[in-house]
Amino acid sequence: MTTDTLLPTATYDLATTTTRELNAALHATEAPASVEVTNPQGAHALACGLNRPIDVRVDGHVGYYAAGMNQHAHVTIDGNAGVGVAENMMSGSVRVTGDASQSAGATAHGGLLVIEGNAAARCGISMKGVDIVVGGDIGHMSAFMGQAGRLVVLGDAGEALGDSLYEARIYVRGRVASLGADCVKKEMRAEHVAELQELLDAAGFDADPAEFTRYGSARQLYHFHVDNASAY
Amino acid sequence: MTFQPGLRESATFDRNVIHEIQRAAATGIYDIRGWGAKRTVPHFDDLLFLGASMSRYPLEGYREKCETDVVLGDRNAKYPLHLDIPVTIAGMSFGALSGRAKEALGRGASEVGTSTTTGDGGMTPEERGQSKHLVYQYLPSRYGMNPDDLRKADAIEVVLGQGAKPGGGGMLLGQKITERVAGMRTLPVGIDQRSACRHPDWTGPDDLAIKILELREITGWEKPIYVKVGATRTYYDVKLAVKSGADVVVVDGMQGGTAATQDVFIEHVGIPTLAALPQAVQALQEMGVHRTPGGVQLIVSGGIRSGADVAKAMALGADAVAIGTAALIALGDNDPKYQAEYEKLGSAAGFYDDFQDGKDPAGITTQDPDLQARFDPVEGGRRLANYLRVLTMEAQTIARACGKSHLRNLEPQDLVAVTMEAAAMARVPLAGTDWIPGRTL
Numbered sequence: 001m002t003t004d005t006l007l008p009t010a011t012y013d014l015a016t017t018t019t020r021e022l023n024a025a026l027h028a029t030e031a032p033a034s035v036e037v038t039n040p041q042g043a044h045a046l047a048c049g050l051n052r053p054i055d056v057r058v059d060g061h062v063g064y065y066a067a068g069m070n071q072h073a074h075v076t077i078d079g080n081a082g083v084g085v086a087e088n089m090m091s092g093s094v095r096v097t098g099d100a101s102q103s104a105g106a107t108a109h110g111g112l113l114v115i116e117g118n119a120a121a122r123c124g125i126s127m128k129g130v131d132i133v134v135g136g137d138i139g140h141m142s143a144f145m146g147q148a149g150r151l152v153v154l155g156d157a158g159e160a161l162g163d164s165l166y167e168a169r170i171y172v173r174g175r176v177a178s179l180g181a182d183c184v185k186k187e188m189r190a191e192h193v194a195e196l197q198e199l200l201d202a203a204g205f206d207a208d209p210a211e212f213t214r215y216g217s218a219r220q221l222y223h224f225h226v227d228n229a230s231a232y
Numbered sequence: 233m234t235f236q237p238g239l240r241e242s243a244t245f246d247r248n249v250i251h252e253i254q255r256a257a258a259t260g261i262y263d264i265r266g267w268g269a270k271r272t273v274p275h276f277d278d279l280l281f282l283g284a285s286m287s288r289y290p291l292e293g294y295r296e297k298c299e300t301d302v303v304l305g306d307r308n309a310k311y312p313l314h315l316d317i318p319v320t321i322a323g324m325s326f327g328a329l330s331g332r333a334k335e336a337l338g339r340g341a342s343e344v345g346t347s348t349t350t351g352d353g354g355m356t357p358e359e360r361g362q363s364k365h366l367v368y369q370y371l372p373s374r375y376g377m378n379p380d381d382l383r384k385a386d387a388i389e390v391v392l393g394q395g396a397k398p399g400g401g402g403m404l405l406g407q408k409i410t411e412r413v414a415g416m417r418t419l420p421v422g423i424d425q426r427s428a429c430r431h432p433d434w435t436g437p438d439d440l441a442i443k444i445l446e447l448r449e450i451t452g453w454e455k456p457i458y459v460k461v462g463a464t465r466t467y468y469d470v471k472l473a474v475k476s477g478a479d480v481v482v483v484d485g486m487q488g489g490t491a492a493t494q495d496v497f498i499e500h501v502g503i504p505t506l507a508a509l510p511q512a513v514q515a516l517q518e519m520g521v522h523r524t525p526g527g528v529q530l531i532v533s534g535g536i537r538s539g540a541d542v543a544k545a546m547a548l549g550a551d552a553v554a555i556g557t558a559a560l561i562a563l564g565d566n567d568p569k570y571q572a573e574y575e576k577l578g579s580a581a582g583f584y585d586d587f588q589d590g591k592d593p594a595g596i597t598t599q600d601p602d603l604q605a606r607f608d609p610v611e612g613g614r615r616l617a618n619y620l621r622v623l624t625m626e627a628q629t630i631a632r633a634c635g636k637s638h639l640r641n642l643e644p645q646d647l648v649a650v651t652m653e654a655a656a657m658a659r660v661p662l663a664g665t666d667w668i669p670g671r672t673l
Binding site for chain 1: 259374378382418433443451452
């Protein structure tokens with residue numbers, strides 16, 4: 001279904017509407033093309049499981065798992081987000097104008113997650129194809145076991161960045177406190193500059209790709225070898 | 233080896249121990265294998281039923297009805313699972329098992345009206361296509377996890393632990409990471425996959441409650457939510473699972489199987505199924521949700537082999553059991569017809585546990601196309617259905633002898649123990665006495 005066939009707009013006030021009522025309305029086949037959600041008051045599981053090209057704007061702070069498992073929808077959180085925002089996202093986009101708590105974009109397979117502020121620990125943990133762009137800093141163990149996708153950080157990264165990384169690619173503009181096991185600094189070739197520029201443009205950030213450093217997996221731990229035992 | 237005077241084997245350093253030390257010294261890595269614990273621990277065999285005589289009135293075998301159905305997840309879900317028999321198929325991953333083996337599990341289970349469960353590899357069309365009731369595991373690795381498959385499932389099982397390796401993550405060695413398996417798991421082909429031991433986006437029971445809320449919201453509150461724990465601190469884990477909102481709690485004892493993990497883990501972490509079950513029941517009873525309308529159901533797994541095991545588990549308070557290793561054997565795992573090939577692999581029929589190598593002659597725990605082709609999923613499904621029927625009939629036979637018209641009417645008072653250890657763990661009297669160790673007379 002395309003947005004053309006949907007009703008134009010609707011507003012849900014969570015001061016008078018429950019999470020269940022909101023999500024049921026967003027999941028309904030007759031859901032409007034554009035929805036405004038007011039008074040979220042840090043509620044959990046808002047706008048999760050969306051499965052259509054719908055625009056949702058949440059006016060305020062959200063709790064855990066906002067926009068979890070998103071497919072096709074474009075969700076904007078005009079505030080801060082709790083744990084696991086856009087967890088396991090498949091497609092579409094999620095934008096947080098404030099800061100995000102830990103595990104932002106965890107295990108997400110696709111789509112674009114933009115956090116304009118800072119993201120806490122384990123941002124992009126076990127990411128499986130999502131693109132994540134963070135305007136500020138990220139916490140420790142970010143991209144831990146990251147399997148695929150791209151993580152872009154305009155600020156600094158905490159300790160153990162990219163620990164046990166698989167094939168996810170990481171670009172950081174600022175300082176990195178430390179790299180995790182098997183994560184190494186890599187050359188920024190022309191294709192990486194182009195890729196990063198595309199991601200910055202998609203996220204709406206004005207930054208020079210030349211200021212970034214690329215990190216990725218050394219692929220030394222893909223097969224157990226006794227001489228690498230201390231790295232585990 | 234025949235007995236030779238003067239050669240006395242050490243009880244501490246027996247030949248298996250010596251072999252393991254030599255192997256460790258040569259390779260520098262711990263032993264990895266499949267299957268479950270092989271050590272002797274108190275188990276259902278240490279319990280006996282008190283069939284009816286004078287003080288109890290038996291039902292006529294094969295004539296008077298003994299019902300077997302069970303409803304799972306009627307606490308919150310719009311569509312609870314209604315199974316014809318209380319024996320389900322435990323989660324086993326595509327990747328660990330071949331697609332044809334998963335198909336056979338679905339065929340066999342559906343034929344007798346029970347459920348199968350996915351595993352670490354995600355949902356396959358083979359399994360969904362053949363399973364009338366399919367439980368979708370939500371695992372720490374989240375391999376292949378997507379909302380479309382969540383919606384296709386009949387129930388969702390949030391896995392926190394596995395009986396063979398509580399606290400341990402998944403392990404699938406490179407030889408089984410084929411293109412299809414790697415694609416489903418978003419991993420490079422051929423690498424050693426060591427997946428997460430804990431969920432990436434929550435850190436404890438308070439978070440779990442919110443995670444369960446999210447899963448319910450995504451699936452419209454239609455499906456039962458199971459929580460599976462490896463048997464360790466079972467009393468507390470079950471209480472926390474219920475507090476977090478579980479509709480069904482699955483407790484997997486240390487005899488539970490695995491596709492591959494460290495031998496030291498399999499043999500030395502976790503507690504026996506027999507010890508965990510009464511703890512789980514106590515937790516549910518104290519919370520007022522054990523066998524009450526809209527309560528929380530308990531599934532127990534880990535070493536279930538016969539109808540006697542099924543009946544004993546239910547008498548101790550389980551609502552259903554799950555089988556894994558036994559189901560694989562029913563499909564044809566360790567079949568003597570492959571004896572020569574097991575020997576070529578340095579094993580023997582009845583002993584083969586190198587599921588991690590992907591060379592299973594029976595074509596069940598492998599991704600090798602030639603080996604897989606040996607396995608007929610229709611025949612395998614028929615064998616599994618036969619086995620499930622036998623388990624059910626055996627349990628019914630015992631239940632009738634105890635005077636029960638439904639398997640769930642079996643009770644602890646139908647049991648006694650033949651060892652003090654089993655009496656203490658199962659909390660039933662030592663046979664011929666009124667004594668339950670740890671209880672004041």
